[in-house]
Every structure is written in structure tokens, then in C-alpha cells.
Amino acid sequence: MVHRPDTLTALLSLLTDLQASTGKVTDWVKPGDTSGEFKRQVSSFRDWISRDPNAKYPAEAGRYHLYVSYACPWACRTLIARKLKGLEDIISYSVVHWHLGEGGWRFVSKDEDVPGENVIPDPIKGHEGFTHLKDIYFESEKNYDGRYTVPVLFDKKTNRIVSNESSEILRMLGTEFDDMLDEKYRAIQLYPEDLQKQIEEVHEWQYGGINNGVYKSGFATTSEAYERNVVALFEALDRAEKHLSEQQGPYWFGDKISEVDIRLFVTIIRFDPVYVQHFKCNIRDIRSGYPALHKWMRNLYWNDPAFKDTTQFDHIKWHYTRSHTQINPFSITPVGPLPHILPLEEDVTAAQKK
Template identity: 40%
Template structure:
């Protein structure tokens, strides 16, 4: 049997190739156009089957980490496979390099090859997470809000000691809270970074800090967002919290108050970090602050916030 060396992309080189984004993320049309859904009952184009689907994710992307955590919490490690792209990008998009390992499914060196295999000449955004179908050799979905829903609800018959992250009796409440967290926190921190005028910046950061205050108060009365029940809402919030002090806050200048200054949020975040699905999908080195605040030298005057390293192994006391 002949074996081949793993295939890797050349190092990311923004000077030679340009930055990622122009020509990809600014095109008309949806950023996340592949929206296939997994069917639990075995019907449709993408029926739930063990071993058929693969996830491409990144340690840097919070939405990709959300998918990786849900997969593990739902008991699907042996049902849906997973691999990581490299942390760094240039205009070519996400790539496979030695640091994070090769593509174990297709041997691609660039994730754009998966997009081109699905839609030849695909011109749009090369995003993670990606749910790939080994049988049809195409992307099922890059619709990041729906992939964790399908993982958490469509493969239950093969799950190994998995948690029900979408209990039927709470599903409407989970969806409502997920929308709030996405709007006010997950997308909120990015909107603060993108603010181009002083009033816009102040308004957007006030919305994020107000949301953090509400969530901190909510967690005073329970271990998780829904009392003693761990749900997908906790996953969505946590992937932002774990990046807040090292990346989001110093990059955007959101708050003088670090995550460690919110007593309930900080204890809650450390409590979740004790769970293997959260800890094992986290690499703090992937949350590197680029060293330059958003829109440095241009736009609003931002508060200065230094990256803050905290002791995530401190006992949570919850």
C-alpha cells in the first residue's frame, strides 16, 4: 500500500497574496449560501447517517467552536468527524497547514477547494464551519446558525451519552435567547469593532455592555442560562465570553470592565470550561490580539483596553 505525505498549503502571506475579504465578503448575495439540512427520519437529500458527514472548523472562529462543542456535548464524536483549518488566512482563505493538520477527507490544501467542488468557480465567502457530505462530495451547509441545531437534534439515535441541548419544552425559549445573544453579544462585539463614527461606537458598545449586565444578573439565579439545564444557548454565549478579554474587548474597545469583573459571568464561564467539550475545543493561542485596535487612527476615539490573561483553572465555585 502506497502512502502519501500530507498535503499542505504554503504559509499565509498577506504581502504577496493580499488580505482575505475584498472580492469575497463584499459581493452581492448571501454570505452563507449553502443551506442544506440533515433529516433525522432518513429522508431527503441529506439523511442522518453515522460516518457520512464531516465538519471543517477553526480554533479562531467562535461559530466554528460552537459547532465543535455541540458535536461533543451531543455525543457525536464517533458519528460526525471533524478537522481544523489553520489559524491564519490571506486572500486564499482558510487553509490546511502542519500546525492544525491536513484535510483527512479530501486532501485539500485550501478550503476553497471544497467550495469549488460544490459550486465550480464559487466566487463568494470561504467560511467555517462547513458541513461536508462524504457521499455526494459536496458541502451540505455553511449556514453557521443551523449546523449546531442539526447536530443537536438529528443524530440522537447514534449519540453516545449525549446531552439534549434543545429540550422540546424549552425550545421556543432557547431560540428566543439565542437570537438575543446573537444580536446583542455575538454580532454586537463585531459591530462595535466596525463602528465608523463616535455616536455609533458609543451606542453599540453600550448595547453590548447592557447585554452582559443582563446576562450576569440572570446567572445569579442559576448555574446555567436555563437554571440547572445546559443548553445550546450556553454554548453560543460561552464562545464569545472565552474570547472577550483576549480579543474582542482590546480589539474593539468595548468596556473598561473585563469578563473577570462580572462575578456571575466569570464564574459561569470557568464552570463551563471544566467540561471537556469546552476545554478541549479551546486553544487560547488562537485568540491572538493583532496589536492594532479596530480602525486605528481613523473613526471614533475608542477606550484603550489591554489584552487580559485570566486564570481559567481557578475553581468556579458554582
């Protein structure tokens, strides 16, 4: 059955579109905010999938669906975890169109040919009339007035959003479905008990300094805000470089992959193709300025399909350069850097150790 919004929902949707036309959805610094600072919205849906069969949202195969964007680093965290943990047959997913317009993320139409796996119209039964991600939000909460962000973890049984907080979805995928996984996937512990304190400490400085730091630099509307945040970003990158240069093994914690590798990778893989030029994060690039980070990133990309297969450079570059018209009004997408990522065995000559 095609979902038909009631009158109130339709009016709310229309109001949202009108607000968006004045910049609500794509206005990254609120009008009149003289600080010039980008402030990330706090996620609104914070329920939890649990391995407890009596929980509100118990871990069940086939019950949950991920809505993601290949362009979005926060969403790609969850795609990487889904593949790393062997959840492909347990949690379905679909990908929105790469363009973020005034109405928010939209689904592709049936006749559109967009690269990438599962870039499809909304596949959920009952959503045949849904054209935008916001339809999912209004289905769950008629009075919702926030941003329509990805990722969205959706419960097909109750037709409600479980969570739109990427860090919590990442943790759920990493722990709560283990009872139904083969041993080789249960053995992959992204938040192991013996590293939890260290993981939280790393998240504390990497989130503000790096993951969100690129956005605070790129969306700043005053020179003061930009310079303050871009300097803090590169101080955090220097800190990450120092750690990895002293670390033995391919991962942040040596021979143990963890949440830290996933959360940092999705930002670093976008750095040279997008953030250097588009967000003016150009004090240094990764490939010539951070040899340890560069090696760590390429190891994940080339040696683990969970990272490579969920990285779509076309979506990444098109989204940023053609959605953020306040930054790039002519929507011209730079050709470089070429290649988008260097082979594992090849370094930039100037960055090689002497």
C-alpha cells in the same frame, strides 16, 4: 485521485485572489460604506441532515466532516456540540490554520507544527491538492462569490457542502443523530421542546447584542458606529449578568444545559483575551465586571471537557491580532490577560461580593 480544477474554476479562483488582494476577503466593512457598520454575510449553504433515512442528507455514521477553526466562535459552537453529544466516532473534523489571509482560511501544510488537535491538511480523499477552504466552496459551487466561512459541514459521499450556517449545524448535531447514540447522549437535549420558545427569545437578543455585537464594535470604521454598537453590547451583557445572578444552577436555564450555553460561551471565553483590547470592548471586562457571567463561564470550561478541550487560546489570540491588520497593523499579540482564564475557585478581588 488529486482534484484538478477545470479551467472555469481555476479562473474563478484567480479572480477571487485578485479581489482579495484589494481587501475583499478581509475587508470587513465594504469600501465606500459611509455607515461604518459591519454587516455579517448570510450563509449560502442551508441544507439539512435528517434522521429520516429517505432524506437528501440522512444521518449516517462516517459520512459527514466538519471543517472548523479553533479561533472562530461560530465554528467552535459545532465542536462543543459534537463532543457534548458523543458524536466523535460519527462525524469527523479537521481544523484550519489560525491565520485568515487574503485567500481566506488555509489548511496547514504537512511540515507545519501548529498546536491543537486535528490541525492537519485537508484529510478528505480526493482533496489532496486542496490548500484553502475556498477549494471546498468551489467544489460545491463553481460560481460561488461569497466569503469562505467556517464551520463547514461537508458530505463525503456527494462531495458537497451541506451547511455553513453554524446555528443550524448546532441544531442538527443536537437532534438528528440521536437514533444512533447511547442513552446518556440522547438525554442531552440542547433544544428541548419545553424550552424552545425561551431559547429562541434569548437567541434573538444575544445574537445581535453579544455574539455579533463584538464584531460590530470591533470592525466599525466610524466613531458613531463603534459607540452605538459597543453601548448596545454592554447593555446586552448587563442583561445576561442579571439573568445569571438570579438563576439557580450552573446553566442558563438552571440545571439544563442548552444551545444558549454553547452560543454564549464561545463569545464570553474570548472576551477578556481578545475583545476587550482588540475590538475596543473595554467598558468592562468579564472577570472584574461581571461576576455571575464569569462564574458561569468558568463552570463550563473547568467542569465539562466539551468546552475546555475545544478552546485553544493560542489560536484565538494569534488569529485576531495577526489576521486583522487593519486593526493591528504590526500584528503584535498582547501577553495578557494572565491567566487567560482564572481557576474555578479564584475570583478577581475587586469583583468579589462584599
